[in-house]
Amino acid sequence: MSTFSLSDVAATGEPSRGGAWVERLRGALPGLGAALAWAAFGVSCLIRDDVGDWSRTQDVAIAAFVIAALILPGTLATDRLGQTGAWLRQRAPWLVVLGLFLTMWELATAKFALLPLPFFPPPQAIVEVYTDDLPKLAESIFASIKLQLGGYIIGATLGFVTGVAIGWSTSIGYWVHPLLRFIGPLPATAWLPIAFFTFPSSWSASTFLIALATGFPVTVLTWSGVASVSSSYYDVARTLGARSSFLVLKVAIPAALPHVFVGLFMGLGASFAVLVVAEMIGVKAGLGWYLQWAQGWAAYANMYAALLVMSLLCSGAITLLFKVRDRVLVWQKGTVKW
Amino acid sequence: MVAQAAVKPIGHPAVGASIDIGHVSHAFDIDGTKLEVLDDVSLAVEPGEFVALLGPSGCGKSTLLRLVAGLEPPRSGVLREDDIRIKGPHPSRVVVFQDPTLFPWRSVWDNVALGLEAQGILKAQRPRIDAALELVGLSAFRNAYPHQLSGGMAQRVALARALVNDPKVLVLDEPLGKLDSLTRIAMQAELVALWQRKGFTTLLVTHDVEEALVLANRVVVLSDRPARIKADIAVERPHPRHRGDPYLADLRRQILGLLGLEATW
Structure with a gap:
């Protein structure tokens, strides 16, 4: 066997150490992506001052980092988390898209005002409604x-x-x-x-x-x-x-x-x-x-x-x-x- | 109306009732035209007899059974059960139809319980349901839903649903017509065994000459529509009967002749 592939592992039923490691990494990829996307959202809240006056920007950034931090172990240790782990793993691709969407939204509104205000408020403005109203x-x-x-x-x-x-x-x-x-x-x-x-x-x-x-x-x-x-x-x-x-x-x-x-x-x-x-x-x-x-x-x-x-x-x-x-x-x- | 059937635990031999069909004629109105289905049919069935009604498809055999069951009144003539005029359906005359017509929203057990529940005596009589399921060998399926059953099993549930009422007359409208031939042979034997054990009167509509000869004491051959009685043949052979019996083969040829199919034999 000169080259190594996952199908060989499945066929022989004897996963070598390298194969198992590759497979684990592959399974964790959507989770890693989701964690990164949410971290990116957190960063996007902090990279520069808001163009408007919103009081919850920092809180939203912290929440995004917390979510990213929760996703990471959640998807890596799915075996130990049982049902919650499976739930998380199944939704990981959606979490990636959601994180990216929030990042773009944040950048397009609060940071660079690409979308006209006040018709398109940033995420923190909506969070502010839930907390303050x-x-x-x-x-x-x-x-x-x-x-x-x-x-x-x-x-x-x-x-x-x-x-x-x-x-x-x-x-x-x-x-x-x-x-x-x-x-x-x-x-x-x-x-x-x-x-x-x-x-x-x-x-x-x-x-x-x-x-x-x-x-x-x-x-x-x-x-x-x-x-x-x-x-x-x-x-x-x-x-x-x-x-x-x-x-x-x-x-x-x-x-x-x-x-x-x-x-x-x-x-x-x-x-x-x-x-x-x-x-x-x-x-x-x-x-x-x-x-x-x-x-x-x-x-x-x-x-x-x-x-x-x-x-x-x-x-x-x-x-x-x-x-x-x-x-x-x-x-x-x-x-x-x- | 017949008096409420005495409630007996299943397993005790119920005594069959006599059925007297006197000069019954019946017709349907279809789009304004009158369609004659039964023409002056008279038939006396003794208590405990097993009578098979044979006839060409669409001749009105099933209509006759609906009249016996009391689901419809005849246009003219009188039907009697034990000398009491039949005016409506009654659980002493239970019908098993060609389709099992189990209620799909009820489990097997609840389907069998239907009759006792409808008569308001289910609470006191629950063990009878289990006994009836035992009788048809489906105790293990008591909690299954009808769609989970095979055709033969579903028809056995329908049979249990009928027998749990301890009927005096069992009215069978081609109950084995849609089953595969192996299941059919097995269920014919079960039917004979149940009839012998319980002693109810049985009226069976079928288009299968062999089935009629293997099961019944009497085979009544009906003509094409409007149905009239063409022949009333006694089958004097004890059960269980052998399908290759030359006596039955002879009767079979005779009956097929009456049905206009002698050339095929």
């Missing part, structure tokens, strides 16, 4: 969650019950179908002006709108789910002695649940849009209101900060719903591609 931001987050959750739960519950009712009973369907056909496709935001003067408070008006946006897709999909249940399931249940309550609760609803979840996902997406619009226009609280308020004061860093939180909340809500679905529809595992 936290009470107001937290209050907005809390208000948004409260409004969203209330409206969504009301809309999803009513939509589900309506969907089951019209899927099951043709006489209920006779009255509800036309309403659904005319009112359903209307964007919930179109009701905004009417809702805000008919409801006693802007909060109840927004709850109504969010419930409306959620309710329509949930109703339609629950209905189609119930209507598409194979009649042979009902035949089986009936010959085994099932009454109609059993047919609804134990046959129609469980069989329709996969559809219901599609409706819940669509309703969640639609309700986010309504939430933000309602908060921007009528409600005097919440992240939508915070965005509007920040724009009014030309506080662009606050806008970005709020936008980031909003995206985390929305994706968190979607993830949560996925988790619920995975739990409720375990039986689908293996029949459907996830």
